[in-house]
Amino acid sequence: MQSMRTNYYPPCPQPEQVIGVSPHSDATGLTILFQLNEIEGLQIRKDGIWIPIKSLPSAFVINIGDVVEVVTNGIYRSIEHRGVVNSVKERMSIATFLSPKLDGEFGPAPSLISSEAPPKFKRIGAADFFTGYFAQKLSGRCYLDTLRI
Numbered sequence: 001m002q003s004m005r006t007n008y009y010p011p012c013p014q015p016e017q018v019i020g021v022s023p024h025s026d027a028t029g030l031t032i033l034f035q036l037n038e039i040e041g042l043q044i045r046k047d048g049i050w051i052p053i054k055s056l057p058s059a060f061v062i063n064i065g066d067v068v069e070v071v072t073n074g075i076y077r078s079i080e081h082r083g084v085v086n087s088v089k090e091r092m093s094i095a096t097f098l099s100p101k102l103d104g105e106f107g108p109a110p111s112l113i114s115s116e117a118p119p120k121f122k123r124i125g126a127a128d129f130f131t132g133y134f135a136q137k138l139s140g141r142c143y144l145d146t147l148r149i
């Protein structure tokens with residue numbers, strides 16, 4: 001399934017007082033993100049620290065989502081990120097989300113499971129997974145915890 005979201009961040013003279021897009025990991029396989037007008041605002045969280053991502057002209061940002069973390073049994077981790085606003089300039093981004101089809105299910109790939117590497121996540125129907133994700137407030141990477149074994 002492919003879906004798309006456009007994000008518009010109006011400028012705010014007190015950017016630290018407002019939330020742009022709350023911290024979250026994407027409930028996708030992969031996300032392809034285009035930062036339309038090259039205004040910085042995307043940040044990823046690494047070791048508890050928010051790191052700004054440079055906006056490169058004509059470049060896409062590829063984010064790993066929760067589905068890839070589950071399918072790879074935690075080998076590739078989804079990335080926690082957020083969108084912050086700029087004090088003087090508006091910012092726009094377009095995210096394209098690539099996800100499993102809704103009538104399928106997913107779980108750790110059998111080829112990655114062994115006695116040394118037991119499954120870390122339960123299998124789940126894609127429709128149930130997305131319904132649960134969107135029923136929650138965006139909140140870091142915690143939705144993934146509902147699938148952990």
Ligand SMILES: O=C(O)CCC(=O)C(=O)O
Nearest residue numbers: 005007021042083093095
């Ligand atoms: O605007 C951004 O750079 C991030 C947007 C985002 O994380 C999303 O739409 O899921």
Ligand SMILES: [Fe+2]
Nearest residue numbers: 024025026081
């Ligand atoms: Fe996102």
